[in-house]
Amino acid sequence: MTNTATLLISCPDRKGLVAAIANFLYTYDANILHADQHQDEAENLFLMRVEWDLADFKLDMNAFSAAFQPIAERFCMDWRIKLSSRKFRMAIFVSRYDHCLVDLLHRWQSGELQCDIPLIISNHEDCRRHADFYGIPYYVIPVGGNNKREAEAQQRALLEEHGVDLIVLARYMQVLSAEFCAAYPRRIINIHHSFLPAFDGAKPYHRAHERGVKLIGATGHYVTxxxxxxxxxxxxxxxxxxxDTIDDLIQKGRDLERMVLSRSLRWHLDHRILVCGKKTVIFD
Amino acid sequence: MTNTATLLISCPDRKGLVAAIANFLYTYDANILHADQHQDEAENLFLMRVEWDLADFKLDMNAFSAAFQPIAERFCMDWRIKLSSRKFRMAIFVSRYDHCLVDLLHRWQSGELQCDIPLIISNHEDCRRHADFYGIPYYVIPVGGNNKREAEAQQRALLEEHGVDLIVLARYMQVLSAEFCAAYPRRIINIHHSFLPAFDGAKPYHRAHERGVKLIGATGHYVTxxxxxxxxxxxxxxxxxxxDTIDDLIQKGRDLERMVLSRSLRWHLDHRILVCGKKTVIFD
Amino acid sequence: MTNTATLLISCPDRKGLVAAIANFLYTYDANILHADQHQDEAENLFLMRVEWDLADFKLDMNAFSAAFQPIAERFCMDWRIKLSSRKFRMAIFVSRYDHCLVDLLHRWQSGELQCDIPLIISNHEDCRRHADFYGIPYYVIPVGGNNKREAEAQQRALLEEHGVDLIVLARYMQVLSAEFCAAYPRRIINIHHSFLPAFDGAKPYHRAHERGVKLIGATGHYVTxxxxxxxxxxxxxxxxxxxDTIDDLIQKGRDLERMVLSRSLRWHLDHRILVCGKKTVIFD
Amino acid sequence: MTNTATLLISCPDRKGLVAAIANFLYTYDANILHADQHQDEAENLFLMRVEWDLADFKLDMNAFSAAFQPIAERFCMDWRIKLSSRKFRMAIFVSRYDHCLVDLLHRWQSGELQCDIPLIISNHEDCRRHADFYGIPYYVIPVGGNNKREAEAQQRALLEEHGVDLIVLARYMQVLSAEFCAAYPRRIINIHHSFLPAFDGAKPYHRAHERGVKLIGATGHYVTxxxxxxxxxxxxxxxxxxxDTIDDLIQKGRDLERMVLSRSLRWHLDHRILVCGKKTVIFD
Known part of the structure; x- marks a missing residue:
């Protein structure tokens, strides 16, 4: 794998932005691999993703922040830098349905998902054997009745202990509290089994069947x-x-869920997503 | 074109149904071209579409009803018979957007849509030249403020006068009254520019853009x-x-609207649709 | 699971066919669950699939053949009967790529694929751990240089020993001999990683990349x-x-291969496929 | 419509390229609307498309070439500049099938295709009425037997006379000579009714039907x-x-042909296509 840095920028659109960034990188001899930008007219925002090879880069990455700061301030940038050598530490939350979990673990082992998976958290024992097969610690924290607050405290302690910075809900059938969501802004990815905004909430396949739609969908999204x-x-x-019966919908939907979730996740892991208001910009 | 009859049946599911129908047709030497059936478990309904060549058929179609009645009664059938020689008389309703209208007229002239089009009704003058090009009478009935009742009375008089038995709303931007809809049950087809049930009602492309969906849709449906x-x-x-800007969505959506509307319409014209509760069964 | 029988028929198209079959089934009180038929005009063939519930069926299935024979002879039918209680015994052939294998095994354990899997055969050790996880015997028969004849003899001995009646090539990278193929007519299913007939043969993703296509495909087919x-x-x-680089194509293609292979396989297992000349009729 | 300039660049990939281009544009106060770039690793090429608003641009476009030349030379650029105010002059070639022609003309009149259409050339009279409806001169040049050379001479004289710089083959059923093609490099767009490279040449729908494919396709491409x-x-x-019969394939295919051709064409008209070896880079 090439050792790269990726810079993600969001700021008010102004002339001279691209020149300033390109000059900065050229000064340090960056070999740019990919550069994408987008202007959001409604919000008057400029969004950019630029990735370069670190092999010839003349600036120590520890000094990057200080060196880039003047440009960032001049253009009021909201920015972050990501190194390909620094992998995400991802936790997977799962309940009883194992198809998304098994798919993610296989993709991860095949090298398709560049991240560490320090732990899997579930409210049931069912999926433990898959975690064992892939050698990943599996924690069961039952959730029910009145213990959500307590369960989430346990979950958050585990996440902190393992240095987790990304959570994937792989058909985790519990709703997270507002506090939990707020603690991981744009760092929780969920797969919902409908084409949102249709059939949000519970039992989307049943409601799709009842309505008689001719297409079913799946949606990968950040949790708020x-x-x-x-x-x-x-x-x-x-x-x-x-x-198609409801069971057929559920079965066909599993294929969709796997594909849509893994694609959403891969984009996040590759630092290809910028959030702009309620929408995502995907630099594919 | 082969001269055919199509029998559409809906009734409680019971043993012996297929045998009874097949024997009846065989008695009169029918050469069956297509036969499709479906069991709806939730409603315990049996639905069938059977189409046969009339060339060798030994029963005069004027006598069909009397001959079939005993079987229909025995199985409590809701049934209808359609002759390919008897074309639908279809009215098109349109406002200012002409893309669906132009598409339908061209398909009709190419022989893709087997129907007569005795008239086009609009609340605007804009599309008249297309009607003229294809030699179809074009009536303008303005709709606005408080005249909907009056306008619909004029529309219905025209429909009756022209013997219309199918209405297509080709991006007709007015909502029809409940009375109007009830007068043409399962005989009004609309194209809605979203994947229903998402974004029902007004301005679906704008709302899709605002929500940041990654797919836009179109839906052909019967009007209720x-x-x-x-x-x-x-x-x-x-x-x-x-x-994609809103304008891009609108433009991409036009392609979808044309395809989905014409496909919906073709299935209706070919007697391929049975309605079962709130859903359609499409015998393609 | 409902206990059902499925009758698959292929014969010259003639009047009275449906009536004869429907009457036969009605005589023995069959509760028909699904019936589909197709007329192939070019070949003048009638093809039918009919599935019924065995709960009320008044004919002992051991006597079915004798009872149905007169009708079969009268209409010169090529027919077979399949019982849902009699599962296929399926062998999986695999080389080093494990994505299709893992996918099939997980679907199988989830109950999505109704069959037995008595063994997996490979020319490499790589996939053994997946076979072990799902508790399926794994045989390695190296193939190379001049030993194909010998290797196939070993493979066929194993297949016979395990009573295999369906073989799936889950990205098995060896070409089977004509003799092997002839021994399992319409009982070997392969996944080819292109939209055939484009890019048949070796390295389809590389050739697709070189040609600059805008879509890549996968094809499930019977091996001849x-x-x-x-x-x-x-x-x-x-x-x-x-x-997309070649690696991106390979990765995107894996998703396709999994979906197309498993769908092809499911239709075979559900007795939904009839072969008519060089084409398949899929009664979905 | 905003008045814009679009710069298309192709050159060996080198550090400093983006900075040089961005600085050049910033010097003249360009308000960049869109910028996209791509590195082709196999060919070691850098490809770029940048579009800016001309409202504030401080450089007279007549002087652009001279001003940009030093940078272009330094980086060995193959480049061209396109002004949105300077529309393509597009000729449509058509035979008897009118569906692509009618579609293009309607899109053109709706403002979806930004170009002038000075003439339509056909080898048949059939489509004249559509040309008349949209007020575009229609020339019939019969092609057959031995007159191809002569016919092409006439065609080329007309194209020259009308200042044509883009030719669309809207299901034009004649093969153009190598000389003709060479005279309009990357300026002739054809719609082929198959997913190339499958079924190149004659009668693709017939061959697709015969092969029993489960998907049919259409391909928009530059003619060589x-x-x-x-x-x-x-x-x-x-x-x-x-x-689906062959007629069904032809009918379904018409929808595809219209969409794929118009999309291909729109990208060309918007200067979104760069050709790199045998492939296209589409800056959408």
Missing amino acids: EVLDDGPIIEQGVIRVSHR | EVLDDGPIIEQGVIRVSHR | EVLDDGPIIEQGVIRVSHR | EVLDDGPIIEQGVIRVSHR
Whole structure:
């Protein structure tokens, strides 16, 4: 793997932005691999992703922040820098359905998902054998009745202990509290089994079947405190017909969920997503 | 074109149904071209579409009803018979956007849509030249403020006068009254520019843009008195991204609207649709 | 699971066929669950699939053949009967790529694929741990240089010993001999990683990349003695762009391969496929 | 419409490229609207598209070439500049099938295609009425037997006379000579009715039907002297089944052809395409 740095920038759109950034990188002899930008007219925002090879880069990355600060201030940038050598530490939350979990773990082992997975958290024992197969610690924290606050405290302690900076809800069937969501802004990715905003909330396949839709969908999105309302990262659909029972919908949907979730996740891991208001900009 | 008859049946599911129908047709030497059936478990309904060549058929179609009645009664059938020689008489309603209208007229002239189009009704003059080009009478009935009741009376008089038995709303931007809808049950087809049930009602492209969805859709459906709530016939989606403005969505959506509307319409014209509760069964 | 029988019929198209079959089933009180038929005009063939519940069926299935024979002879039918209680015994062939194998095994354990898997055969050790996890015997038979004849003899002995009646090539990177293919007519399913007939043969992703296509595909098909030329069961495509490297194509393609192979396989297991000349009829 | 300039660049990849271009534009106070770039690793090429608002631009566009030349030379650039005020002059070639022609003309009149259409050339009279409706001169030049050389001479005289710089083959059923193709490099766009490279050449729908594919496609591409072998701009597919006759394939294919051709064309008109070897880079 090439050792790279990725700079993500969001700021008010102004002339001279690209020149300032390009000059800064050229000064230190950066070999730019990818550069993408987007102007959001409604918000008058300039968004940019630039990735360069660190092999020839003449600036020590520890000094990057200080060196880039003058430009960042001049243009009022909201920015962050990501090194490919510094992997995300990702926790997977799962309940009883194992198809997304198994898919993520296999992709991870195949090298498709560049991250560490220090732990899996579940409210059930069911998926432990998959965690064991891939050698990942599996913690069961039952959730029910009145213990949500307590359960979340346990979960957050585990996350902190393992230095987690990204959470994937792989069909985790519990709603997280507003406090929990607020503690991980844009760092919790959920897969919802409908094409949002249709069928948000519970039992989307049943409601899709009842309504008689001809397509079912899945949506990968960041979790915010309003259920199924966070910025959408990716969506997919698959055709269904009157011949499909609810069980058929659930089965067809599993394929969608796997693909949409893993694609959403990969974009996050590759630092390809910027959130702009309620929307995502995907630099693919 | 082969001269055919199509029998559409809906009834409680019981043993012996297929045998009874097949024997009846065989008695009169029918050469069956297509036969499709579907069991709806939730409603315990049996639905069937059977189409046969009339060339060798030994029963005069004027006598069909009397001959079939005993079987229909025995199985409590809701049934209808359609002859390919008897074309639908279809009215098109349109406002200012002409893309669906132009598409339908061209398909009609190419022989893709087997129907007569005795008239086009609009609340604006804009599309008249297309009607003229294809030689179809074009009536303008302005709708606004308080004249909806009056306008609908004029529309219905025209429809009756022209023997219309199918209405297509080709991006007609007015909401029809409950009375109007009730007068044409399952005989009004609308194209809605979203993947229903998401973004029902007004300005779906604007709301889709605001929500940041990654797919936009279109839905062909039968019109009922509840807005955008009728049985769905067909749906399609197309991918969009953060780079797409509202105008881009509108433009991409036009392609979808044309395809989904014409496909919905073709299935209706070919007698391929049975409505079962709030859903459609499409015998394609 | 409902205990059902499925009758698959292929014969010259003639009047009275449906009536004869429906009457036969009605005589023994069959509760028909699904019935589909198709007329192939070019070949003048009638193809039918009918599935019924065995709960009330008044004919002992051991006597079915004798009872149905007169009808079969009268209409010159090529027919077979399949019982849901009699599962396919499926062997999986795999080389080093494990993504299709892992996907099939997980679907199998989830109950999505109704079959037994008595063994997995590979020319490499790599995938053994997955076989172990799911508790399926794993046999390694190296293939190379001049030992193909010998290797196939070993493979066929194993298949016979385990009573295998269906073989899935889950990215098995060896070409089977004509003799091997002939021994399992329409009982070997392969996934080819292109939209056939484009890019048949070796290295389709590389050639797709070189040609600059905007879509890549995958094809599930029956294996015949001509490479990548057997009847196509299912195909899928996914969008690619100039930004995609060969590695990106390979990764995107894996998702396609999994979906298309498992769908092809499920249709076979559910007795939904009839082969008609070089084509398949899929009764979905 | 905003008055913009678009700069398209292709050159060997080197450090400092983006900085040099960004600085040049910033010097003249360009308000950059869109900037996209791509590195082709195999060819070690850097490709860029940058579009800016001319409202505040301090450099007279007549002087642009001279001002930009030093940078272009330093980086060995193959470059061109396009002004939104300078529309393409596009000729449409058509035979008897009118669906692509009608679609293009309607999109053009709706403002979806920003170009002038000074003439339509056909080898048949059939489509004249559509040309008349949209007020575009229609020339019939019969092609057959031995007169191709002569016919092409007439065609080229007309194209020259009308200052044509883009030719669209809207299902024009004649093969252009190598000389003709060479005279309009990357300026002839064709729609081929298959997913190339499958079914290149004649009668693709018939061959697709015969092969029993489950998807049919359409391909928009630049025409080169080798038939159906030019750089692919866009592709689409649609699902078909055993129930579809050749006529059904042709009908379904028409929808695809219209969409794929118009999309290919729009990208060309918006200066979004760079050709790199045998492939296209689409800056969407």
